Amino acid sequence: MFENLSERLEKSFKILKGQGKITEINVAETLKEVRRSLLDADVNYKIAKEFTNTVKEKALGMNVLTAVKPGQMMVKIVHDELIQLMGGTHVDINIKGNPAVILMSGLQGSGKTTFSGKLANLLKTKRGKHPLLVACDVYRPAAIEQLKVLGEQIGVPVYSEEGNNDPVKIALNAVKEARATGKDVVIVDTAGRLAIDEQMMNEIAAIKKAIDPEETLFVVDAMTGQDAVNVAKEFDEKVGIDGVILSKMD
Ligand SMILES: Nc1nc2c(ncn2[C@@H]2O[C@H](COP(=O)(O)OP(=O)(O)OP(=O)(O)O)[C@@H](O)[C@H]2O)c(=O)[nH]1
Ligand SMILES: [Mg+2]
Incomplete structure (x- = not known):
């Protein structure tokens, strides 16, 4: 399931990586592809939509269009957001009682x-x-x-x-x-x-x-x-x- 998703995400970024000059349209297309990948992986529609909206906002805020390596920057933003979505913090199982x-x-x-x-x-x-x-x-x-x-x-x-x-x-x-x-x-x-x-x-x-x-x-x-x-x-x-x-x- 997850291999499939990462493969799809990988493909989404091809649109950006192949471009010499990145336009807002390229970014929008990439995000559309990302959203589709999430939906195909059975992610809730609302979550997928919110996710791509947040990524878009962050990308624009970080001036992705004029960045030296926009493709890499987008990959990083999506990666960080995915971690956030899955729960950014790690909580260990509580085995402190006796027993x-x-x-x-x-x-x-x-x-x-x-x-x-x-x-x-x-x-x-x-x-x-x-x-x-x-x-x-x-x-x-x-x-x-x-x-x-x-x-x-x-x-x-x-x-x-x-x-x-x-x-x-x-x-x-x-x-x-x-x-x-x-x-x-x-x-x-x-x-x-x-x-x-x-x-x-x-x-x-x-x-x-x-x-x-x-x-x-x-x-x-x-x-x-x-x-x-x-x-x-x-x-x-x-x-x-x-x-x-x-x-x-x-
Ligand atoms: N492949 C795979 N099979 C699993 C896994 N966990 C459970 N199974 C299988 O799923 C079936 C049900 O697992 P159980 O652990 O008996 O489920 P249960 O919740 O205790 O079931 P009940 O006691 O009937 O409510 C069994 O055939 C397990 O072998 C898993 O992580 N992977
Ligand atoms: Mg059982």
């Missing part, structure tokens, strides 16, 4: 369980942490098994209570277990639903209230496209999320 509790949320099949495993592995191997994975999906017996298999692969223990169908209690017990056994990060994997429904929202909200996590992460399939924003908003309103994970970027 730090991380709650996963998201629709069915979005990648919660897989990401729980990836995160546990990352924290274990790169941060020297001792994570505990928690199976709070009580609806699908195979879900517990899936997490156990993942845990085994990465050498991270998995807390589960077969037969207990109260995810709030399981989560609370897991945090107790983590404290008792010296685990410093608790990653709580929860059940997903096909679409947003009240029961799921209430359940995840109840788990959140009980364990008061450091981070509530919302996992969404990157291929969902723009609807992901609506679902994320809904989760944020009902549950309150601290971060969004885009899964399946490969």
Whole structure:
């Protein structure tokens, strides 16, 4: 997806780079091409429009037309704006609690369980942490098994209570277990639903209230496209999320 976008952006600048003298028309054409590339990459129309407007203003403000290397200057302006658009600042995951509790949320099949495993592995191997994975999906017996298999692969223990169908209690017990056994990060994997429904929202909200996590992460399939924003908003309103994970970027 992103390779495609960068290729398209690259092409947009050909218009400028090939010109001996840059005119306002060349700049406008380039920006039109940039906007088209963003739209084709499923960027929201309003965002794409605002983006090219900002770039245009900056370009004119910096007198791009009379610059020595206008093509390069435009590339830099677009590059800087893209960074700004993606979020200019870097915020690390909060794993400061003792134990730090991380709650996963998201629709069915979005990648919660897989990401729980990836995160546990990352924290274990790169941060020297001792994570505990928690199976709070009580609806699908195979879900517990899936997490156990993942845990085994990465050498991270998995807390589960077969037969207990109260995810709030399981989560609370897991945090107790983590404290008792010296685990410093608790990653709580929860059940997903096909679409947003009240029961799921209430359940995840109840788990959140009980364990008061450091981070509530919302996992969404990157291929969902723009609807992901609506679902994320809904989760944020009902549950309150601290971060969004885009899964399946490969
Ligand atoms: N290629 C690819 N596949 C992924 C990725 N993350 C998850 N998957 C696949 O997507 C499917 C669903 O992933 P899960 O992690 O089970 O999703 P989930 O949100 O836990 O699903 P439920 O528990 O049913 O709600 C599985 O077949 C995963 O192998 C990813 O980053 N890349
Ligand atoms: Mg799952």
